[in-house]
Amino acid sequence: MVSANQADRVALRREEILEEATRLFAAEGYARAKVDDVAARLRIAKGTVYRYFPTKEQLFLAAADRAMEGLQNAILSVTDPIDDPFEKLKTGVKAYLSFFDANLHLIEIFVHERAEFRDRKKPSFLTYSDKNITKFETLLAEMKKAGLVRDIDEKLAAETVANTLYGTVHMHFLRGSRKRLSRLAPQMIDIIFRGILTPAGTRANKASAARKAERK
Amino acid sequence: MVSANQADRVALRREEILEEATRLFAAEGYARAKVDDVAARLRIAKGTVYRYFPTKEQLFLAAADRAMEGLQNAILSVTDPIDDPFEKLKTGVKAYLSFFDANLHLIEIFVHERAEFRDRKKPSFLTYSDKNITKFETLLAEMKKAGLVRDIDEKLAAETVANTLYGTVHMHFLRGSRKRLSRLAPQMIDIIFRGILTPAGTRANKASAARKAERK
């Protein structure tokens, strides 16, 4: 029991540090953020931070990984249970945008991960992103087979949609806009669907939307 | 005449410094790039760099502005002479992507401008970007009036397209892909047009493409 508590405490402290570090890195950028400040804000000693993360770099990278996991969970937890491909896609887009409505500052983390650790490793952002694109690609391939999506390269299409999402969040962030990102979801989905669906797909999409409305 | 030569020389040196600084900032990022190295690579003294740009920050910001001007010119110089709205749009998209095919490293500059100077000023990137979006928005409004674009919010649509472009270039960069960005133009345009055009617009687009093919 004691060791369980110990492990819990260790995990908890690790989490606290990561959370505060994320805040700081997001607010100040990698170079300007100081390990001292992470410790100071948590009212713990500098050395304690170093017990958990041996370098500033590893602290940052861990913070970036944690942030990406959060995004990943936010999306998968709502899309995984859904079977209807139209709804799955729309829900995914909304979840992506909503996540950044709640955590817009994390965009900084991703930007800095790339900016500061260019040569060092594939950004965790990309790792996760690629997973999602692959999933989306599979979905599109199935829809194409079912005649719901017109004859386009599903890999390129999946990437284009991902790029649009990524670009939308970035630009929104760059603008420092206060509006909610998720409000952009309907129009984005509208343009995307009009752009990729067959007439049959368009009908099926309307039917799907109708079913969903009924359920509520 | 002497002073004219002087002025030329000053402008030339300013340009040299900016060019080298751009290279370095793109390659190393703002924090890691050193003013010393800019000078060293140009075989001039550090103090000389400071004669032209009083701080590292201003040097960077000037480099970022210069980069954006390049992008802006690359786009406007080819789109401005075009009247046909379809062709104008397609050409703009291609020009945007082609610019980054030739200057992908500049993405780093834009990323760092945002990453390091968050609170200080509206990124020059955004300033230029907004100008283009406004132009595009006007174009869409005219097309809507002409019944070529369906009844969507042209501001949102213009932004979405800009976001897609921005996101595409970024992701391409993050991936470190060697392929040419401009090869993505046709599919992007295809999806965008299918997404925003009315049936009449689609017909007009085909006619426009045919005319262009004939000219060649």
Next chain:
Amino acid sequence: MVSANQADRVALRREEILEEATRLFAAEGYARAKVDDVAARLRIAKGTVYRYFPTKEQLFLAAADRAMEGLQNAILSVTDPIDDPFEKLKTGVKAYLSFFDANLHLIEIFVHERAEFRDRKKPSFLTYSDKNITKFETLLAEMKKAGLVRDIDEKLAAETVANTLYGTVHMHFLRGSRKRLSRLAPQMIDIIFRGILTPAGTRANKASAARKAERK
């Protein structure tokens, strides 16, 4: 009985710590050796080390004292039973060299004791060394009285021999030589006892000195 066992255990642990500390200090030097590592190698907690030695400095000094005691014992245990002054001396020299054949790394300890704790106290090395020199001096005085040693200052002579031994071990260590130190004993003893000159050489030396005196 219990307390006796306790005391034994305490003494044992103290010894273990000292042994490991000696190894580490010898291998890394005082500044680079870490108390953490002493504990880690013994698989005990750092705090335990501090129960036995309240500071790193005291740990080091205790290690140095222990090392010197080892040298002292190694010499006295073989020389004390010997009466013949020649044999006593030769045996002592051999014992000194043999000790360092088996414990050459201890030289590091002595070096560091001096290097790091210059102002703090008379090095334990010197304390022990002086004892031996005094003994040796007494021996020489007796030999002089017996007409076995010529009319030289026995204190200086004793010191010179000690210096030679000390210097020999040090230099051997500095060289990182793998050869056995004790192999040097016979020649050292030979030179000490007889010097290096032939009778002719001795005469020539006197002549040389005379010439020089004249010149002045």
Next chain:
Amino acid sequence: MVSANQADRVALRREEILEEATRLFAAEGYARAKVDDVAARLRIAKGTVYRYFPTKEQLFLAAADRAMEGLQNAILSVTDPIDDPFEKLKTGVKAYLSFFDANLHLIEIFVHERAEFRDRKKPSFLTYSDKNITKFETLLAEMKKAGLVRDIDEKLAAETVANTLYGTVHMHFLRGSRKRLSRLAPQMIDIIFRGILTPAGTRANKASAARKAERK
């Protein structure tokens, strides 16, 4: 001329820094000496020290090399002109001891060079030392050929004398004695040349050795 002055100034400053660093390293030891203090004592900025010596380690090593050069010069400048082998040898011994009378603190440098940079390179001390021993060895070989030195291994003999010198200086330093080292020269030379025994002592020694051999 300007560049000559420049070069002079650079060399001068390098020398100043090295001198002060030597003082500090000798007084505090490598680990305790602070680069900041070197700068502070010279009333220059820390960065300036780093312009001349890129790391503390290189500063120390340069100081050690410089110290050894000083010793080397002190010896060679007086022994090189001398032809008489006896005088050459005596003069060398005296020069060695006198050098440390004037620079006893340098012993610390040599001790620390060994203590701190054990694995990194052959101590400069040893490099120089070996040169001198080789010279001395050659001298002994010639004297042997001339019948002035008896039939002993001249390499071992040269090393023994070097060890004695080294040990003498070290021990003198360890003792913190205020007396002059060079006062020890005559007796050292006397013992080296003649040994310590009387003819009777030599006979007794042989008898002792014979007795011991018998016992075995």
Next chain:
DNA sequence: CATGAATGAGTATTCATTCAT
């Protein structure tokens, strides 16, 4: 104008020591 030597504020990291459990 150009130079580059000098400056010194700023920071990541280490590790001896403490002390609550």
Next chain:
DNA sequence: TATGAATGAATACTCATTCAT
């Protein structure tokens, strides 16, 4: 007693900026 998590003082090194020549 033993533990090892937490502490925070201490320090090497960097680099933007200045300014005498």
